[in-house]
Amino acid sequence: MKYLRTGIQEIETADELQKIISENENVMVCCGRMGPMCIPVYEIMEELEEERPGVKFYSMAFDSPESGVIRNAPECRGFMGLPFTMYYKNGQVAKATTSIQDMSQITANLDQYLA
Amino acid sequence: MEKIYDVMIFGAGAAGLSAGIYASRGKLDTLILSEGVTGGQMVLTNEIANYPGVETVKGYELADSMKRQVKSFGCTLKTNVKIKEYRLSDEIKEVELGDGRVFRAKAAILAPGGRPRSLNIPGEKEFEGRGISYCATCDADFFKDKRLVVVGGGNSALEEAVTLTHFASHVTIVHQFDHFQAFAHAVEEAERNPKISFIMESELREYSGGETLEKVKIENLRTGEVSELETDGVFVFIGYIPNTEAFRDFVETNQNGEFVVDPLMKTSLPGIYAAGDCVAKRYRQVTTSVSDGTIAALSATEYIRTKN
Ligand SMILES: Cc1cc2nc3c(=O)[nH]c(=O)nc-3n(C[C@H](O)[C@H](O)[C@H](O)COP(=O)(O)OP(=O)(O)OC[C@H]3O[C@@H](n4cnc5c(N)ncnc54)[C@H](O)[C@@H]3O)c2cc1C
Numbered sequence: 001m002k003y004l005r006t007g008i009q010e011i012e013t014a015d016e017l018q019k020i021i022s023e024n025e026n027v028m029v030c031c032g033r034m035g036p037m038c039i040p041v042y043e044i045m046e047e048l049e050e051e052r053p054g055v056k057f058y059s060m061a062f063d064s065p066e067s068g069v070i071r072n073a074p075e076c077r078g079f080m081g082l083p084f085t086m087y088y089k090n091g092q093v094a095k096a097t098t099s100i101q102d103m104s105q106i107t108a109n110l111d112q113y114l115a
Numbered sequence: 116m117e118k119i120y121d122v123m124i125f126g127a128g129a130a131g132l133s134a135g136i137y138a139s140r141g142k143l144d145t146l147i148l149s150e151g152v153t154g155g156q157m158v159l160t161n162e163i164a165n166y167p168g169v170e171t172v173k174g175y176e177l178a179d180s181m182k183r184q185v186k187s188f189g190c191t192l193k194t195n196v197k198i199k200e201y202r203l204s205d206e207i208k209e210v211e212l213g214d215g216r217v218f219r220a221k222a223a224i225l226a227p228g229g230r231p232r233s234l235n236i237p238g239e240k241e242f243e244g245r246g247i248s249y250c251a252t253c254d255a256d257f258f259k260d261k262r263l264v265v266v267g268g269g270n271s272a273l274e275e276a277v278t279l280t281h282f283a284s285h286v287t288i289v290h291q292f293d294h295f296q297a298f299a300h301a302v303e304e305a306e307r308n309p310k311i312s313f314i315m316e317s318e319l320r321e322y323s324g325g326e327t328l329e330k331v332k333i334e335n336l337r338t339g340e341v342s343e344l345e346t347d348g349v350f351v352f353i354g355y356i357p358n359t360e361a362f363r364d365f366v367e368t369n370q371n372g373e374f375v376v377d378p379l380m381k382t383s384l385p386g387i388y389a390a391g392d393c394v395a396k397r398y399r400q401v402t403t404s405v406s407d408g409t410i411a412a413l414s415a416t417e418y419i420r421t422k423n
């Protein structure tokens with residue numbers, strides 16, 4: 001079931017997420033809601049999708065039971081601000097961030113962890 | 116010769132988008148450059164119930180609909196950009212982005228809005244998203260049955276404190292004065308709420324903890340005494356700062372840093388107009404920003420037509 005209305009593709013199940021990260025070298029997933037701290041991150045990802053063909057950009061609904069795989073990830077321990085944003089390199093979590101991030105923070109993470 | 120737009124608008128909030136709608140519908144070649152997200156503060160608002168003609172709408176939905184509207188009139192919209200340099204004093208206004216792209220226009224409308232004020236105290240960067248929040252709508256449910264501190268004494272602080280009691284076990288409001296600036300009904304509602312207590316004439320001095328926020332230091336401004344309060348989270352609602360810093364070398368601002376404009380939204384520099392929360396005025400709402408943006412676009416249109 002889809003929960004989010006954004007310009008990036010929404011992952012609906014944990015299995016789908018697993019498949020995507022195992023088939024793609026660089027994946028960024030923003031796990032959130034349609035809220036003020038999440039919408040800016042989706043919009044930035046939409047813009048970066050055109051500029052960075054080497055990275056796959058997805059969203060995942062925080063309130064879906066399927067996103068437990070992100071919510072309960074050890075890298076997200078202590079996170080108390082939406083969205084939880086995951087950067088996957090070769091199927092592994094390379095970086096996780098909590099709360100809103102601006103364009104420069106996101107591009108810095110992409111350059112550092114998903115180059 | 117590089118392209119010269121008719122008008123360049125800084126900011127894609129309610130003011131900038133409204134200006135973009137009027138300018139591009141009036142057949143001006145229009146560019147909106149925003150350092151933030153489309154919709155600006157509208158996106159921070161869960162439900163907008165006072166925008167005439169729309170009974171209630173989610174802030175992001177109103178923003179999304181304005182975005183589609185402005186694009187339908189042919190306006191170019193570039194959001195989340197970083198502007199490195201402004202050259203606005205000459206007849207042709209020019210900016211350079213962080214990535215080296217340069218944009219030029221015959222007139223400019225400044226609509227950069229405002230941003231939440233933070234406390235700027237030790238521990239802030241460390242615990243943002245790990246206990247410190249500026250948005251109850253977003254983060255309240257991380258604090259079910261937890262103790263919270265709300266900082267501020269205006270309408271947002273008191274209304275959000277009441278909302279947070281639906282989640283938290285207790286909310287302590289810390290405010291720097293001995294009285295609140297909020298409307299009387301908001302103060303009464305907070306005072307009646309058994310889950311809310313108050314620490315007046317005091318300010319937060321430090322955030323501390325381990326993986327997440329655990330404590331704050333609070334100074335009593337009357338006695339100078341500093342005490343510690345254990346808390347799981349702090350929500351900060353202490354007003355907004357106008358985003359006018361980048362433009363202060365070019366146009367006049369008042370002591371609060373807000374642009375000084377005339378009734379046609381003209382600033383002190385010919386060909387430059389301003390609109391929205393960034394201008395000196397009493398009421399800051401979506402409707403007032405829309406109105407300012409409309410007037411600024413129509414004034415800029417007249418300016419460009421008389422120049423041509
Ligand atoms: C929590 C909250 C709830 C609210 N509730 C309501 C409500 O119910 N009803 C109502 O009418 N109003 C409400 N308001 C007020 C309303 O949202 C604002 O008055 C209005 O949206 C301001 O619009 P603006 O376009 O002037 O500025 P903003 O919305 O602040 O937009 C300015 C944009 O410009 C960008 N920018 C900043 N600097 C630059 C620069 N140098 N160059 C280019 N771009 C720049 C910013 O990133 C931002 O995206 C609320 C505000 C908040 C915070």
